[in-house]
Amino acid sequence: MNSLSLAVRDSSTMLRRNLLHARRYPSMTLNLLLTPVVLLLLFVYIFGDVMSAGIGGDADRSAYLAYLVPGVLLLTIGGTTIGSAVSVSVDMTEGIIARFRTMAIHRGSVLIGHVVGSVVQCVMSVVLVGAVAVAIGFRSTDATALEWLLALGLLVLVSLALTWIAVGMGLSSPNAEAASNNAMPLMILPFLSSAFVPVEQMPGWFRPVAEYQPFTPAIETLRGLLLGSEIGHNGWLAVVWCVALAALGHLWSRSLFARDPK
């Protein structure tokens, strides 16, 4: 068996193992879904009238819902990947990983299984949160099939990038609590982006923080695709961010996994 087909075969075996875990113990995934759903409802129904004033024009609550949804979808991805960091960290303490390391399998398959499993979970979470958004009135404005497809591609790309970073965080953490804490920025960063209010409405000194981070261009791109706002340079900026983060997380994770286990 050549090395590519070995990699594909072993990785898909590992993916099946991880999806089995997620299916058998769904409480973790569901808990992580709770946060974005609660935030969505909170910001629309409780803060909605106030927040809508901040996005300019004579916007009302439904306009704010439209503004909010792309950010909440990306926040959903951030939250789901925290779960991935925790499950990687827990998994590494299991004896079965030591067994995998002494088997003639593709070395990277353990991590690839985790990453693909996590991306699948991210997409499912986004679909579920998206369904809630649609249920409370979110509608895309005349997005074409291509734009929907690009939106899905963007969400997958962001999931992949954040997951590789989360896997590195999970590998570098000594236990589940540490993994959860270390991965927290993945959920905090969206709050510091244009997810809830436009960057222009933020204090001047803070704007660079909101601008020069991966979530803002990704959110702006998703808004553009689903709601027809201007994407501008945010499109390629989001792609560059994602590719760079994925590559960085991949190299980081691989070198952490290659170390001798304790």
Add this chain to the structure above:
Amino acid sequence: MPSTVMPTTGRGGGGPAPAAVSAVGLRKSYGDKTVLDGIDLRIPAGSVFALLGPNGAGKTTVVKILSTLIGADGGQAQVAGHDLATEAQSVRAAIGVTGQFSAVDGLITGEENMLLMADLHHLPRSEGRRVTAELLERFDLVDAAKKPAQSYSGGMRRRLDIAMTLVGGPRIIFLDEPTTGLDPRSRHTMWQIIRELVAGGVTVFLTTQYLEEADQLADRIAVLHDGRIAAEGTAEELKRIVPGGHVRLRFTAPAAYRTAVGALREVTAEADDEALALHIPSDGTQRQLRSLLDLLDSAGVEADELTVHTPDLDDVFFALTGAATQPHEPEEAVR
């Protein structure tokens, strides 16, 4: 160098059997703590080798290195004819490892664990199912097959662990303390399993802190102490290292004790006046025992307790590892 090295057993004709595992000068340290300080090993294919040592002696480190889990700092080793450092994947294809801590996935069922192994060994689906069913049956896990492995008892987990190790049909199996923490019944089941593996031609590398276990199972035994092999040989060879056995006579009445001391003055090696006990060197044969009993009879004295102590691996172990006190107990009581 090891203080006592037993000569390797000569093999009549045909040259030595090919080595399943051979190592020269393995070293490993963590920080400034040296765990292994030059380990040499040669394990013929098809034999059972026991690495014996107290907790913290470095047994697990040896297994981790030989099973490619961690790298050595120095020395070289070949497993199944492949170099550990340069052909790790070929080594992995030939070995099976059951670690000290169960290497099973607790979140999925026993059967799913087995099928996972079958997939990772790239067995065709139908063969994977067949091997899984066969091994679950063989290791008495059929009833528990659909339950999550984390609900298993210690003995069941260990059996599942070994069953998983066997899925790929490894030629060399590493068992790191396979019976530690098991109850006596599970321990004997595990011994039976190991004997069956050997009967099937597999080479077994086993670590244990139980001398009895090494004596029961192993063709050759190495005693690991302070990061070095303190002695290596068959159980019989090792037992020859320590002084021979003895008979211990214990008395309750001081008068009887004094009479016996007088009668046995010629043959007594050690008299313990406080415990009212005598140690008489003896190989434990019927002839020697009879002459001892004759001496007691002619002096008209009867011992309240007589125990025959043949040298066992405990004696070897304590002699080699320099434990401060060697318990003089009837061997049944020694674990």
